[in-house]
Amino acid sequence: MSLWFTWIGLAVAVEPNAPQDVEAAWGVPRDTPAWAALALDLDGDGLIELATVTHAPMYYGRMGADQRFTAAQDSPWGEQTADRHGMTACDVDRDGDFELIVASGGARGRGGNPAELWERIDGKWVNLGPDLFGVTGGARMRGVSCVDLDGDGDAELYFPAVGDPSPDMLLFRDANGRWTDEAEARGLSPSGDSVGGSFGDLNGDGRLDLVRLMDNKAQVLLQGPDGRFEPAQTQPDQSRVRDFALFDVDNDGDDDLWLARAWDAWDAARDGYAQLHLNKQDRDEVIWKLPKGCNAVQVRLQGTADGAELELLTMDGPIKVQGRMLASERFGSRPEGETGLYGWVDVEQRLLHIEAVGMQGGLFLGLACKDSDAVPKLISADIDPVKKELDVGDVLLINDGTGAFRPAPYSLPPEIQGYNTEGVLPFDRDLDGDLDLLLITGFSPGDVTNGPDFLLDNKGGGEFVLAPVWAMPPEEAPLEGHVGVVTDLNGDRYGDTIVFNGHHTKTLAGEAVSWQNPGGGGQWVEVRVFDAGGKARSLSAVVTVAPDAAPKQERLSNPSPGWRSNGNLAGVFGVGASKRIIVTVTWPDGETVTKRFVKPNTVVNVTHP
Incomplete structure (x- = not known):
């Protein structure tokens, strides 16, 4: 049975749709989290499978004739909860069927299991990864890409990785079916932490080049005639990049670059609990204003970090998991040190500072007044030490045809500024030939508690406006959006969307939401x-x-x-x-x-x- 059908396009007016509960709309459990997601026909039966991986229980469901997903009995993972941070579908053995490639994420600073290669054998998913991908064991992978780099018809697999050391892997398969890592030989051994990998011919020489995130910046690498990748002479200099999209925004034949950027900390519920992204290459600082009467603060720490111990250093001694800070001169200066997590209080201004230097990872902070019912207020997140202002906002960079990217000559919609953009997905939502964008936002530290997701229409040439068919509900369900998937869920070739909560934690819990494209007259x-x-x-x-x-x-x-x-x-x-x-x-x-x-x-x- 196939969900596809042919239809006649008509010029019709469409009403805006609002994102809705994914369980009510499609049968997917509303608490499904994801670090990576697929929604396509994986087993060749004409029905869509939806698969998500994360550090929480994974989801694997199959759409039925009623266009609703139900949990599939042949799930590759069952009830496993191992940390997974990337997934793609790829026909690695070139037999016409998809295999599932899954990147192991590692846990708490340690490397993970080898990458997984799931192949359907006699109707069941079997993991061949431990035998085939032993070289990947111990790496903390952050994504996986399937690509044919040398044009020989065989699939290569690229695994970016984080941690110390940071061994990005580029696997080639030889005639005997063995996978070998050629990342170092081809110039892909990074000096920092890398995430993601998108391939395209960026300079028109017929070879596939690479864009990846390196220490929270986009890095452009051009492939030479010898198969080695070298950094382009001109690199994007925007920091705090959380995701990116490589796509031809103006239909000139060159791939352009959208950078999704985010502030480095936010107190989503205004309850004193905040999340801080730690970036090794810069200084990460958050500042709270202590309300009147709040002179003793309980500090709680939880998270992971590379580069230093996860403990808050104060002039009164370290705080490892939880401890107390006072609005007094006893805590009134920053401890000395070049690498670590530091806390101090500006007594006169009643400002509590927490600063991370030389650390990479993620940190949850909880602040509670011990002598008052008031709540400390987060007032700044990673202020630029020179400009004294927040450096935020998504950026669109246009490729000049040589692999050099420069800011687009027009402004982006003002409505999207001031939000933590965690993901970006290009697709032609109205089938007019120009690629549009879904922007996935997390919590924001401004006046809005729950950052809304945005759908942007490409008017042509890469000039974007808010899509008129996307209607936000008056009150959006709490959602720490992390990753989404665009797929055709009802067979009309118009892209529908599902956005997942990324963390599956009590402090940042959220429900997955979906948006059904109302369609139109495009063909x-x-x-x-x-x-x-x-x-x-x-x-x-x-x-x-x-x-x-x-x-x-x-x-x-x-x-x-x-x-x-x-x-x-x-x-x-x-x-x-x-x-x-x-x-x-x-x-x-x-x-x-x-x-x-x-x-x-x-x-x-x-x-x-």
């Missing part, structure tokens, strides 16, 4: 590209779609290009009101196939000759 063409023989989906062919009434578009053929989120729309191109489309596919070996007079709302299969 589409879906291009599926296969290697010679027509079995395995091509990973690095260039697909060019030229409609007669919509922008010309170009993408890689990879059906699962994301490093932590993939849906079933990677090969779907919006063509607006076009009547005829030209589809051209070019493989790395130079072979090209062109199909002319393609009609809208059809699936086109293109096989390497």
Whole structure:
């Protein structure tokens, strides 16, 4: 049974939809968390599977004929709760079926188990990772990407990693089926912590380049003729980047870069409990205002850190898990030290400072007045020590065609500024040929307790406005949004969304929400590209779609290009009101196939000759 069907596009008015309870809408448990998510047909039965991984119990559900998900009995993980920080679907053995590749996250500063490779054998998911991916054992991975880097038709796997040391891994498979790590030989051994990995030809030389997060900044690496990656001469200099999207925002044939940025601390519920992201390369500071009558503060610490002990150093001695600080001269100065977590009180201004230097990780802080019912108020988060202001706000960078990225020549919507953007997902929500954006926000330290997610429409050329079809409810459910997935849940080729709570903790608990695209009058063409023989989906062919009434578009053929989120729309191109489309596919070996007079709302299969 297949959920896909062909339909006739009509120019119709659509009403705005608000995000809704994901359990009521699709049957997915509302408390489902995720660090990575997939929503596509994994087992080839025509039905969508939804899979999430995190450090909490994972979810694996299958959509039925009633378009609702139910927990599948053949879940790869069962009730396991091991820490997992990345997942992708990839046909690694090139037999035409997806395998699941899962990155191990490690726990509390330690490395994790080897990466997982789940293959369906006799109708069951079997983990072949311990035997095949032994080289990955002990690494703290932060994502996984499947790509064909050298154009030979085989899949390579890229695992970014954090910790000390930080061994990013790039696995190649030899003729005997053995996986070997070539990251160091190809210039991908980082000097810091790296997260994520998106591939594309950034400078037009026909080779795939890489963008990853390195110590909370985007790093651009260009692949040379020898297969080595070298940092581009011009690098984005924005810090505090939490996620990024590499996509062609202006349809000029070059991938551009959206940087999702976030403040480094927030007290979501205004209850004295806050989360602080620790960045090794800069100073992270949060400041609370002590209310009148609050002269003794109970401090609680919980979290993970690399680079120093997780203890708060004060002039009165260290606080390891919990302890007390006083609004007195006894705590009135910062302890000496170049690396660590430091706390002190400005008695005159009644400001309690906590500063992290040279530390990487995440920290939960709880402050409670011991002699008052009042609550300390978080008043600043990671103030720039030079500008004395918060350095926040998402950034859109345009590729000049050489792999150098510069700020877009127009302003981003003012409504999105001042929020912690944790995730960004490009998709053509109205099928007009321009890629739009879903922005996923976490809690914000401003006046809004629950940061709303945003859907942005691309007006063409990369100028974004708030989408009129996205309506926010008067009161959004508490949601520490972390990752989402865009997929077609009802078979109309319009992208629907699910946004998951990332942490699954009491302090930052939230419910997953979904948004159903109301559709409209746009049309589409879906291009599926296969290697010679027509079995395995091509990973690095260039697909060019030229409609007669919509922008010309170009993408890689990879059906699962994301490093932590993939849906079933990677090969779907919006063509607006076009009547005829030209589809051209070019493989790395130079072979090209062109199909002319393609009609809208059809699936086109293109096989390497």
